Amino acid sequence: MRKLTILKAFIDFFWIMAIIASPLILILIGFIIIIDSSLLGKHNLYIYGMFIDNFTGSSKIVIILPMIAYLISIYCLYLFRKILSHLKNLELFHDFVITKMNTIGNLLTLTAILNAIPKFIYKQVYENKINLDFGMNPIIVAICLGLFFMILSEIFKIAKNAKEENDLTV
Amino acid sequence: MPIIINLDVMLAKRKMRSKELAEIIDITTANLSILKSGKAKAVRFSTLEAICKALECQPADILEYIEE
Numbered sequence: 001m002r003k004l005t006i007l008k009a010f011i012d013f014f015w016i017m018a019i020i021a022s023p024l025i026l027i028l029i030g031f032i033i034i035i036d037s038s039l040l041g042k043h044n045l046y047i048y049g050m051f052i053d054n055f056t057g058s059s060k061i062v063i064i065l066p067m068i069a070y071l072i073s074i075y076c077l078y079l080f081r082k083i084l085s086h087l088k089n090l091e092l093f094h095d096f097v098i099t100k101m102n103t104i105g106n107l108l109t110l111t112a113i114l115n116a117i118p119k120f121i122y123k124q125v126y127e128n129k130i131n132l133d134f135g136m137n138p139i140i141v142a143i144c145l146g147l148f149f150m151i152l153s154e155i156f157k158i159a160k161n162a163k164e165e166n167d168l169t170v
Numbered sequence: 171m172p173i174i175i176n177l178d179v180m181l182a183k184r185k186m187r188s189k190e191l192a193e194i195i196d197i198t199t200a201n202l203s204i205l206k207s208g209k210a211k212a213v214r215f216s217t218l219e220a221i222c223k224a225l226e227c228q229p230a231d232i233l234e235y236i237e238e
Contacts, residue, residue, distance in 0.1 A: 168211040170201045 001088070008084045015081055018074045025067050032063050051126070058125050062118040069114035076104045076111075093160035101153035108146030112139045174234040177206050180225050195220035 079100045086097050116139045123131050181191060192202045197217060204210045205217075218229055225231075 165211050168204060168209060170197065170205045170210045170213050170217050 004084065004088055008081070008088065011077065011081050011084060015074075015077050018077055022071060022074055025070055029064055029067050032060055058121055062122050062125075065114045065118045069111040072107050072111050072114070076107050079104050093156060093163050098153055098156045098160065101149050101156060105146045105149030105151075105153060108142055108149060110146075112142035112146065115139055115142070171208060172236055172238050173208075174236055175205060175208050175210075175232060176234055177202075177221070177232055180227055180231055184225050186225070191221070191224055194224045 083097050083100055083104075086092075086094050091097070119139075120130075123129055181188060188202055188206065189199055192199045195217065197220075205213065218232070221232060222229060
């Protein structure tokens with residue numbers, strides 16, 4: 001269980017850092033919604049490796065969606081912390097662990113999609129091209145991680161049934 | 171479940187208490203209670219053998235199949 005303690009310490013650290021950054025993200029989202037192109041003037045905005053030169057609807061989506069994905073990731077981190085607390089208390093097959101692992105899986109897949117949409121829009125609108133990338137990009141990794149959590153949830157569900165049967169065998 | 175456990179009937183016939191039986195067959199009273207209440211999902215042959223030996227009966231005296 002020492003490894004679990006180390007992992008929990010890491011997750012707690014990331015959680016604290018994320019909590020500090022999240023109000024800033026919320027303020028930024030509000031700011032981007034109300035801002036218009038005149039504020040930028042002739043300047044370009046460089047964000048997530050993309051140059052934004054105006055604040056139209058599509059460019060606002062390009063900026064806001066990854067921020068929403070970030071907030072969802074923070075929620076995933078929160079759930080993961082809770083799961084680790086349960087595991088630390090040796091409540092391995094608790095219903096909370098099973099349901100929330102599945103939730104994390106779904107949310108991580110959603111964040112991957114939310115991150116992929118702006119990139120796709122940016123390539124379409126600003127670069128006029130469709131890019132096919134078969135490498136290990138963060139979106140693929142996030143989808144794989146999401147699916148991994150879903151599978152883990154299923155495994156825990158099967159394990160819970162097995163444990164229940166074992167406990168009810170006289 | 172269509173399998174009925176008639177352990178309490180057999181215990182009454184033998185005038186034996188659950189606690190005594192649990193001690194003889196070396197299982198906890200909680201487990202015996204699970205068995206008696208029909209919540210058990212499986213019974214080990216060794217447990218069944220010990221119960222039959224203690225109560226001097228056949229497995230059929232304890233287990234009964236009733237169609238739902």
